[in-house]
Amino acid sequence: MPAQPHITIRLEGGSRSFSPGSLLRGEYWLEGVSSEEVKAVELSILWYTEGKGEEDLAVHFFRRDSLDQLPYAAGRWIGAFSTVLPHSPLSYQGLIVKIVWCVRVRVFLARGKQVLEELRFRLGSAWVPKGISK
Template sequence: MNGSDESNGAARPAAPRISMQFDHPLRQYPVAADLVVLYEVEGVAPGSVRAVERSVLWYTEGKGEEDLGVHHFERLDDATHVAEALPTGTIAVRLPASPLSYEGVVVKIRWCVRIRLFFATGRDFVSEHVFDVGDIAPALGMVERLQ
């Protein structure tokens, strides 16, 4: 699983596990392609989740402060919709023309699907699964550092 699960808070009682299945091999998508992701949430007691947020976004990594751009966001916070979204669900969205995934020297751009669960106890849990948009060659290295 090329993703990361994390919970907000120190003590974590039995963390849930979210797995995702992308519809493109190697999770590599061309620009403006349709992204379809099937997800499955395990380890969550029925009725314990108050809200679910599903988003498709890009963020920057590297030396600079993190910037974030949300392409798709939905929050399900009524019981009926939460019950429909768990334990399995689908996210289908058409990707934008930019920005493309990039592995630079001090700037990196990553695309990911995030699912965030808000529990009735006030705790939240987020699972992030990275994929690539476009096919940009990584930067080979630093040629010169500017003042």
């Protein structure tokens, strides 16, 4: 039975809420695999839509690494990332349209298998405007 990697994503400062144009910094850890078992690791910072409509997705930051490129310490591979977040689109929880921002790590294992982990965060503070006047 091949080993299953365990992915942990952590954002600097522990906050999950960011202002548009601010710096998003963090790191991810990959545990339980060797460099031979992993073909590549993709890190994306992206938004996607949820709700009634078909999913739309746009990538703000993307990086593809091999494990050899990542530092190894205390039994885990560590990948750091940092990017300036854009001004839009802001995170939104509407009635039929929702916009979700996240950091997503996708690990490509040998034999074509993939494992992914994502950590959602909030960009800006846009809300469903209250009120339908009668």
